Amino acid sequence: MKIKDVTAPGLLREADEMALEELAQDVRREILSAVSQNGGHLASNLGVVELTLALYSVFDFSRDQLVWDVGHQCYTHKILTGRHKRFSTLRKTDGVCGFPRREESEYDLFNTGHSSSALSQALGLCRARDLKGEKHHVVAVVGDGAMTGGMCYEALNDLGSAGTNMICVVNDNGMSISGNVGALSNYLTYMRTSKGWLTLKRTTAHLLLKIPFIGKKLHKLFLGFKDHVRNMFVKDTFFSSLGIRYLGPIDGHDISAMKRILRRAADMHEPVVVHVMTRKGKGYAPAEERPEDFHGTPPFDLDTGKQKNEEETFGEAACRYLCKKAEEDMRIVAVTAAMTAGTGFNQFAKQFPKRLIDVGIAEEHAVTMAGGMARGGLRPVVAIYDSFMQRAYDQMLEDICAQKLPVLLLLDRAGIGGSDGASHHGVFGTSYLCSMPGMTVCYPRCKDELEKMIDFALTHDGPVAVCYPRGGSVDAPAYKEVSFRPDKWETLREGSDACILAVGSMCAQSLRAADMLEKENLHVSVVNASCVSHMDEALLMGLNQCGTPVFTVEENVLSGGFGSRVSAYCVAHGLRAPGHIFALGDDFIPHGDRQVLLARHGLDAESIANTIRMRIHV
Numbered sequence: 378m379k380i381k382d383v384t385a386p387g388l389l390r391e392a393d394e395m396a397l398e399e400l401a402q403d404v405r406r407e408i409l410s411a412v413s414q415n416g417g418h419l420a421s422n423l424g425v426v427e428l429t430l431a432l433y434s435v436f437d438f439s440r441d442q443l444v445w446d447v448g449h450q451c452y453t454h455k456i457l458t459g460r461h462k463r464f465s466t467l468r469k470t471d472g473v474c475g476f477p478r479r480e481e482s483e484y485d486l487f488n489t490g491h492s493s494s495a496l497s498q499a500l501g502l503c504r505a506r507d508l509k510g511e512k513h514h515v516v517a518v519v520g521d522g523a524m525t526g527g528m529c530y531e532a533l534n535d536l537g538s539a540g541t542n543m544i545c546v547v548n549d550n551g552m553s554i555s556g557n558v559g560a561l562s563n564y565l566t567y568m569r570t571s572k573g574w575l576t577l578k579r580t581t582a583h584l585l586l587k588i589p590f591i592g593k594k595l596h597k598l599f600l601g602f603k604d605h606v607r608n609m610f611v612k613d614t615f616f617s618s619l620g621i622r623y624l625g626p627i628d629g630h631d632i633s634a635m636k637r638i639l640r641r642a643a644d645m646h647e648p649v650v651v652h653v654m655t656r657k658g659k660g661y662a663p664a665e666e667r668p669e670d671f672h673g674t675p676p677f678d679l680d681t682g683k684q685k686n687e688e689e690t691f692g693e694a695a696c697r698y699l700c701k702k703a704e705e706d707m708r709i710v711a712v713t714a715a716m717t718a719g720t721g722f723n724q725f726a727k728q729f730p731k732r733l734i735d736v737g738i739a740e741e742h743a744v745t746m747a748g749g750m751a752r753g754g755l756r757p758v759v760a761i762y763d764s765f766m767q768r769a770y771d772q773m774l775e776d777i778c779a780q781k782l783p784v785l786l787l788l789d790r791a792g793i794g795g796s797d798g799a800s801h802h803g804v805f806g807t808s809y810l811c812s813m814p815g816m817t818v819c820y821p822r823c824k825d826e827l828e829k830m831i832d833f834a835l836t837h838d839g840p841v842a843v844c845y846p847r848g849g850s851v852d853a854p855a856y857k858e859v860s861f862r863p864d865k866w867e868t869l870r871e872g873s874d875a876c877i878l879a880v881g882s883m884c885a886q887s888l889r890a891a892d893m894l895e896k897e898n899l900h901v902s903v904v905n906a907s908c909v910s911h912m913d914e915a916l917l918m919g920l921n922q923c924g925t926p927v928f929t930v931e932e933n934v935l936s937g938g939f940g941s942r943v944s945a946y947c948v949a950h951g952l953r954a955p956g957h958i959f960a961l962g963d964d965f966i967p968h969g970d971r972q973v974l975l976a977r978h979g980l981d982a983e984s985i986a987n988t989i990r991m992r993i994h995v
C-alpha cells in the first residue's frame with residue numbers, strides 16, 4: 378500500500394500488516410522529503426509513523442475522536458487524512474500547518490501547539506459524549522515530554538475519578554515513565570488485556586462478593602494478590618492508584634502488537650493508559666543518532682543530515698553573554714522549561730551544568746521557583762519562548778512582580794514566529810507583560826543592545842523581561858549608547874517631517890521606510906523605543922512642542938500594545954496622539970514566512986512608508 382492508495386482513512390482498517398508496513402516506509406519518505414526542504418519537527422514524527430497507522434487501523438476517526446498533545450508529531454495523521462497532495466507545502470505560507478488546525482480538516486479536533494492539554498481536552502470530549510448518550514471512543518496521544526507538564530496530572534486525577542471510557546496513549550520516546558522486565562512483562566500485558574482474563578477477573582470478583590460474611594474480605598485479598606503479582610513485573614502503581622488501567626509497555630514500531638493492545642483497550646470501556654515505546658528519528662540514521670538536533674530542524678541536506686548554516690540567534694547571543702557574566706558572578710543561574718536547546722542555552726548547560734535547571738514543561742513552576750531563588754540571594758535568568766510564558770501569567774504577577782524580585786525573563790520568539798504558526802507567535806508579549814506593575818519590558822534591536830539590557834537587568838532590583846525575535850539581528854546599525862536606560866530611547870535617524878517610534882525588530886523596517894520617504898524629500902526620524910513599559914517623556918514632550926507627527930511600529934497586537942500605551946500617555950498629558958499605530962490585528966496569525974506576514978499586516982517597509990506619506994499629506 379502506498380500513500381496514493383489511501384483515498385480515505387477508513388481504508389486502513391481493512392489493510393493487512395504487510396500493506397501497513399509498506400505504507401509506513403512510504404510515509405517516512407514523504408515526511409523526510411518535506412521536512413528536509415521546509416524544516417519542521419522531524420525526529421518525533423518519524424517515531425510515531427507505526428503508532429499512527431495502528432490507531433487508524435483500529436479506530437474509525439470519522440466517528441471516534443483523536444486528540445494530539447502539542448501536535449507537532451501529527452505529520453502522519455495529516456498525510457492519512459487527505460492532505461498528502463499538499464504535504465510538500467508543509468509550514469509554507471498558506472500551506473499545510475505543522476500543527477493540527479481545525480480549519481484544515483474535520484480530523485483536527487483542536488488547534489494545538491502548546492503542551493500537556495490533550496488529556497483535559499479529551500476528557501471534555503468524553504463528558505460531552507456521555508451526557509449525550511453516545512458510544513464512540515476518545516483517544517489522546519501524549520508524549521515527547523508533555524507528561525512533565527502538571528496539567529497532565531490534573532487531568533489524570535480527574536479522569537480516574539470520572540471512570541469514563543477514554544484511552545490515553547503515552548508515546549514514550551526517551552523519558553522514563555515505568556520499568557518493565559522483558560518478555561514476561563509483554564506476556565503479562567497480553568494476559569491482562571485478553572478477553573478471557575478480563576472475564577475471569579470479573580467473574581471471580583462477582584462470585585467472591587456473593588459469599589456471605591467473608592465475601593468482601595476475600596475479594597479484597599484477591600485484588601491485593603492480583604496487584605502484587607502484576608507489580609512484580611510491571612510498575613504501573615501510579616496509574617492504578619488513580620483508578621486508571623495501565624497497559625504496556627508496547628513496542629511502538631510493531632504494528633501488529635499495537636493493534637492487538639489498542640483493540641483490547643477499546644473493549645475495556647474504562648480509563649486506560651497504553652504505554653508505547655518509540656524511537657525518535659526512526660528510519661533516518663542522522664535523526665536516530667542525534668534526535669535533539671532534529672526535534673525542530675531548519676531545512677537540511679537529506680543525504681548527509683547537515684543543516685544549513687545559520688547566523689547566531691538572539692538566544693545564542695544571550696547565552697554567550699550570560700556565560701561570560703556567570704564566570705564573574707556565581708549568583709547567576711539559568712532556568713529553562715524543556716527548551717534548553719530551543720532557547721539557545723546549550724552552551725550554558727555545558728559550561729555550568731549545576732547552574733542550569735531544566736524543569737520540564739512547567740513554566741509556572743519555573744517562574745515561581747526563580748522567585749524563590751531570587752529571594753535566596755541568587756540572580757535567576759528564565760529563558761522561555763514568549764508564547765509559552767503566557768501560561769505563567771499569574772506566577773509572574775503574584776510571585777515575581779508583587780514581591781519586586783530581581784528575576785530576568787529572556788523571552789525568545791517575540792513577534793511573528795514564522796512557520797510554527799499561531800501557537801508560537803509571540804505577539805501578545807507587550808500586552809500581558811506591561812499589565813504587570815513593576816515589570817520592565819525591553820525589546821533589543823540588535824545583539825549589542827541585548828547585552829546592555831542584560832547588564833541593566835542583572836543590577837536592577839526588580840523583574841525585567843527582555844523579548845527578542847526568532848533568529849538573529851536584521852540590518853541593525855551598531856548600538857551607540859554607552860548604557861541602557863528604560864526611560865531613554867535611542868534616536869537612530871534625525872528628521873523633521875515625522876517621527877517613527879519603532880520597537881525592537883521593527884527598527885529595521887522603519888529605517889527602510891524612512892529611506893524610501895527621504896527620496897521623496899520627506900525627512901523622517903526613527904527612534905528605537907527599546908523599553909515599552911516606560912515612556913521617554915522628554916522625547917515625547919519635545920516632539921509635541923515641535924508639532925512633529927508621531928507614528929508607532931510594533932510586532933504586537935494592537936490591544937494593550939506599545940502604540941496603545943503611547944496614545945494613553947499622550948491623552949493623559951494633553952499631547953497629540955500618534956497619527957497611526959502600526960501593529961498586528963487583534964486576531965490569531967497563521968503560520969508563514971515572516972516577511973510575507975508582515976506585509977499582509979501592513980508592517981513591511983513599503984506599507985509603513987505609504988501610510989506615513991498619506992497621513993502627512995492629509
